[in-house]
Each structure stands twice: as C-alpha cells, then as structure tokens.
Amino acid sequence: MSGYDLYQSLELSRVHPPEQLAEQLDQRIAELRGQGVQDWEPQLDEVLIARTVLGDAGRRTEYDHALDAAPGTAPEADVPWIRALAQRGAGGGWAVPGGNGAGQSSGAGAANALAVVDRYLTPIPLAAVSGVLAVLTFAVFFFSWGKASAQEQSATLDLSVNGFGAALMEIDSWASMTGRDTSPAYVLLSLVILILLVVGAVLLGLSRETRFGGLLVAVGGGLLTLYGLWALITKLGAEDLFGGEEDFGTTFKASVGAGAILGLILGLLTLAVGVLVVLRAKGSLLPQAWTSGKAASSATPAAPGVQDAPSESAELAEPAQSSDSDNDPFRQRPSAEQ
Structure with a gap:
C-alpha cells in the first residue's frame, strides 16, 4: 500500500459503498460549513476532495487500485495525484463493477455536477x-x-x-x-x-x-x-x-x-x-x-450558583487534534499550491 489514505485520515470504512460514503461526507461538509469553515480551508478542503473521489464509483475504484498497488506498479496516490483525480470527469477510466453502467454513470454525473456547484456556493x-x-x-x-x-x-x-x-x-x-x-x-x-x-x-x-x-x-x-x-x-x-x-x-x-x-x-x-x-x-x-433568540427564550434558566463542569474529554481531545493536523498533508500544503 502506498499513498495518502483518505479512509484512515477521515475515519471512513472501506466496506461501505460509494453512495453511503457520499452521504457521510455530505453530512460532514454540512457540519463544517455550518461552523463557518470555508471551502478553501484544509479542514474542509480534504473532505470535499474525499467526497468527489470516494463518492464516485469510478474514481473510487481508481483510487483504491493506486492505494493498494505495490510501489512502482501504479501511480502513487499522493495528495497531488488525488487532487488531479478529483478534477477529472466522473467514472475515471476504470470499469464500474456491477449494475446498470449507463444508469450509474448518469446518476454519478448528476451528483458530481451538483458537487461542483456546491463548491462555488461560498460567501464571496x-x-x-x-x-x-x-x-x-x-x-x-x-x-x-x-x-x-x-x-x-x-x-x-x-x-x-x-x-x-x-x-x-x-x-x-x-x-x-x-x-x-x-x-x-x-x-x-x-x-x-x-x-x-x-x-x-x-x-x-x-x-x-x-x-x-x-x-x-x-x-x-x-x-x-x-x-x-x-x-x-x-x-x-x-x-x-x-x-x-x-x-x-x-x-x-x-x-x-x-x-x-x-x-x-x-x-x-x-x-x-x-x-x-x-x-x-x-x-x-x-x-x-x-x-437564537427563540431558543434563548424557550430555554429554562439554570439554578443560581450551579455552573457547568469543564469537559475532560474536550480538554483531552485538543492535543490529539493538533497532532493529527501536524501530520496531515491537506493541512500542510506546499506554498506552491497556495
């Protein structure tokens, strides 16, 4: 196995079909955008690219082939190669196993067209x-x-x-x-x-x-x-x-x-x-x-003198998050790509 593993980085299961991965990644995209994260930021950029690659049967087949291939037998699935794969047409060049090929191709094409539109639905x-x-x-x-x-x-x-x-x-x-x-x-x-x-x-x-x-x-x-x-x-x-x-x-x-x-x-x-x-x-x-005004008016005020205890899990999660970001090439892109 050689290259950048999107499954491991985003904690995705390889046994899930492209449709299920696309749905999971769409939820993450919605959550990140709801938090105000922009599409160009590495945290969301990686998820968007993963959605385009793993959510399409043809691209995912090509990515899995490159990821599982022995070194030297196939292109290395590094970050630039993954970006290039995401920018190519739906279906890549590999056969889509099983099912109606024409129906899957048209459905994937429509989904990818909407994904492209969604990438430009940003504030600026x-x-x-x-x-x-x-x-x-x-x-x-x-x-x-x-x-x-x-x-x-x-x-x-x-x-x-x-x-x-x-x-x-x-x-x-x-x-x-x-x-x-x-x-x-x-x-x-x-x-x-x-x-x-x-x-x-x-x-x-x-x-x-x-x-x-x-x-x-x-x-x-x-x-x-x-x-x-x-x-x-x-x-x-x-x-x-x-x-x-x-x-x-x-x-x-x-x-x-x-x-x-x-x-x-x-x-x-x-x-x-x-x-x-x-x-x-x-x-x-x-x-x-x-x-927020409606939510505040409907919320029950807390009893005086009672304060929320700090979350230990949140404190423990911060160092792990920083260590992951240090090793993530999507968060440390070369200056040439910026």
Missing part, C-alpha cells in the same frame, strides 16, 4: 454574483420600460416611462416641449426590489446567513420577473401618460421598451441564483439572531 462568489445582478438591475431601471408615440399634424409626441416609474413627455414641433411625472407605485416597487437585492447580496457574504440572503435575493428576483412581465403586457401604461388620448385628442401607439426585456432576463437569473442558494446551501433559512 455568491455575494459577488448577487452584487453584479443588483448593479445591473439598478442600471436597467434607467432604461425605457414602456413607450408610446403619436403623430399630430406637424408635431410628434413621444411618451416613455422607465423602471423607476419616471415618465417623460417630448413634443417635437416648431417649438420643442418636455414634461416629467412619476408613478408612486412603480417607484416603490423598484426601490423594494433594489433593497432586497442589496441586502441579500450583503448577507450572502456572511457565511452564517447564506440561506437567508439567498431567500431575499430569490424574492427580489421574483418581483423583478413579475415586474418585467407586467411591463411586457401593459407597457406600464405609457399611452395613458399625461392624460393620453383624452387630453391630446390623438391615438397613441404603445410599445415595449428595452428595459422591460432586460429586466425580465435579469429577474429570471436573479431568481435562479436565489433559489439555488436556498435549496443547496447549508444552515438555517432564518437569521441566526431570530433562531
């Missing part, structure tokens, strides 16, 4: 993506979402309303005229959407509030999607601005602005990001301040 990438979507949404709100125009003898009337509900009237005749107005309902809706996206992006940057931030982003994206659909259908009432046909005595031709289409696309993207975070991220869906 999520906050960056959500922040970009919020900035784009803010910019798109300045576009025209609904337009209307009419020709009256020598004058041309153009009416438009943007995503913030700001209406503009332009009359091009022998003397050009302009007029402005606002729609309070659209102003309020656009502000609510932006607040949800900005607050959600900020919370996504906090590892302990990831799912709640994703929920806010999903709600903001859903409202933006509905707003875009409403603009496509109604053109935000552009033909009725400033009195419309009744005051101007002419018929307006309404059309959809570019902002409505872009807003709908951004809304769907934002909604997808938020829903993905809510479904795949770990932790509580509600803020910890709420859940």
